[in-house]
Amino acid sequence: xxxxxxxxxxxxxxxxxxxLVRIPSVRDEATASSEAPYGQEIRxxxxxxxxxxxxxxxxxxxxxxxxxxxxxxxxxxxPYRIGVVSHLDVVQAGSHWTRxxxxxxxxxGKLYGRGVxxxxxxxxxxxxxxxxxxxxxxxxxxxxxxxxxxxxETEMLDLEPYLRQAGQPDFAFTPDGVxxxxxxxxxxxxxxxxxxxxxxxxxxxxxxxEGANVVPSQAQARLAGDYQELLQTYLDQKDWPGQxxxxxxxxxxxxxxxxxHASEPQLGINAISRLFQTLGEALDLxxxxxxxxxxxxxxxxxxxxxxxxxxxxALTFNLGQVDFRAQSAIKLAVDCRFPNGSHSDELKxxxxxxxxxxQIQASFDVPVTLEDADRPAIxxxxxxxxxxxxxxxxxxxxxxxxxxxxxVGNCISFGANFQQDPEVAHQADEYVEIDSLIPLLKLYTxxxxxxxxxxxx
Numbered sequence: 001x002x003x004x005x006x007x008x009x010x011x012x013x014x015x016x017x018x019x020l021v022r023i024p025s026v027r028d029e030a031t032a033s034s035e036a037p038y039g040q041e042i043r044x045x046x047x048x049x050x051x052x053x054x055x056x057x058x059x060x061x062x063x064x065x066x067x068x069x070x071x072x073x074x075x076x077x078x079p080y081r082i083g084v085v086s087h088l089d090v091v092q093a094g095s096h097w098t099r100x101x102x103x104x105x106x107x108x109g110k111l112y113g114r115g116v117x118x119x120x121x122x123x124x125x126x127x128x129x130x131x132x133x134x135x136x137x138x139x140x141x142x143x144x145x146x147x148x149x150x151x152x153e154t155e156m157l158d159l160e161p162y163l164r165q166a167g168q169p170d171f172a173f174t175p176d177g178v179x180x181x182x183x184x185x186x187x188x189x190x191x192x193x194x195x196x197x198x199x200x201x202x203x204x205x206x207x208x209x210e211g212a213n214v215v216p217s218q219a220q221a222r223l224a225g226d227y228q229e230l231l232q233t234y235l236d237q238k239d240w241p242g243q244x245x246x247x248x249x250x251x252x253x254x255x256x257x258x259x260x261h262a263s264e265p266q267l268g269i270n271a272i273s274r275l276f277q278t279l280g281e282a283l284d285l286x287x288x289x290x291x292x293x294x295x296x297x298x299x300x301x302x303x304x305x306x307x308x309x310x311x312x313x314a315l316t317f318n319l320g321q322v323d324f325r326a327q328s329a330i331k332l333a334v335d336c337r338f339p340n341g342s343h344s345d346e347l348k349x350x351x352x353x354x355x356x357x358x359q360i361q362a363s364f365d366v367p368v369t370l371e372d373a374d375r376p377a378i379x380x381x382x383x384x385x386x387x388x389x390x391x392x393x394x395x396x397x398x399x400x401x402x403x404x405x406x407x408v409g410n411c412i413s414f415g416a417n418f419q420q421d422p423e424v425a426h427q428a429d430e431y432v433e434i435d436s437l438i439p440l441l442k443l444y445t446x447x448x449x450x451x452x453x454x455x456x457x
Contacts, residue, residue, distance in 0.1 A: 025150075066158040078141065087150065095217045112429055116432050129448050171410045179417070187339075190336075214261070219275040240278075270318075337400045373396040377451060401425075
């Protein structure tokens with residue numbers, strides 16, 4: 001392999017990662033327009049990558065302001081097209097940060113910020129890999145294309161304009177998972193549950209959660225009357241963090257949990273579940289106790305869908321958001337990840353049979369995916385990873401996270417996290433180790449070169 005001075009790229013890579021993290025690219029309907037379909041800040045992140053690519057003389061195509069594609073110039077007439085698919089949007093910051101979420105704080109060898117791990121580090125690593133190929137004029141046989149989307153964390157509609165026009169790649173990977181290679185993913189559903197709630201007593205309002213795909217770190221209730229002492233006593237007995245106050249005839253209750261990715265709900269503490277339990281037990285409101293029994297179990301047993309397959313493992317069920325106003329219906333958003341041997345229609349039918357009075361609608365629904373680990377392109381990635389990180393496990397994985405491999409054909413996920421890394425995506429104080437940048441840049445650069453020179457995918 002050509003001798004490449006990777007260290008020469010470090011300072012610029014780190015500076016540009018900090019700048020990208022400082023763009024709070026959370027979906028924002030309030031600032032959405034045809035020029036910025038998912039909000040102004042997400043559009044600003046797209047523009048940032050466009051400017052970087054154009055400064056390097058790379059070719060950029062914009063697809064309805066929802067996704068962009070970056071190509072090396074003069075690469076279109078090639079045997080194969082290889083895509084590297086990343087997303088620039090991030091989830092909301094949520095609560096319990098000990099550092100500013102969007103200031104890219106560097107501390108003790110780590111870079112903190114919402115989205116730095118999921119997945120702005122990867123966005124720039126693969127960009128720099130392509131930049132190195134350009135700088136060193138490395139000859140390729142196949143077309144390499146970087147695709148950046150802008151709505152992966154919500155509905156994943158952002159790639160549709162690109163795929164309609166460009167079609168599917170011959171092979172692709174997304175650096176939005178765990179090494180060595182993730183050849184399959186659980187199916188995923190976002191359900192919206194709606195029901196006319198009776199027996200809510202003094203409860204005037206409920207709210208909480210950052211998104212269906214995040215274990216909620218905070219949930220709130222507003223109640224008519226003075227329940228401050230009663231609720232505070234209950235929280236003290238449970239040793240649960242939160243806050244209770246009384247003013248102007250109303251009690252305000254806040255429960256604190258711990259955010260985590262919905263695919264690993266056991267790593268978090270669900271604030272909405274605690275809110276339901278508190279209202280049910282402290283105020284003797286059976287309707288909320290029932291909500292907790294039904295929607296809190298993270299294995300889906302409360303709604304009758306607990307299931308595990310021998311190949312992929314157990315289903316997960318995450319109560320991610322709640323919205324309620326007195327005299328109106330309660331609305332819940334739930335994220336479900338399911339293994340092979342089950343499908344979304346069957347799961348919904350089972351839930352509906354237990355909850356016949358609930359309205360249940362899926363706003364997001366993607367099936368189980370599985371690729372052949374022996375495919376030549378996947379073997380190229382596996383062997384390259386083994387050469388760079390021989391001490392790591394080399395066994396292909398099945399993932400619970402939902403990545404662009406659900407939308408892009410012939411696509412797997414390939415890093416950038418290691419199996420032993422703490423789970424920090426969607427959590428407070430999300431970070432990456434700064435000293436991971438150069439080793440990963442070497443891996444991705446060599447992987448792209450090998451894929452670009454491959455005769456068989």
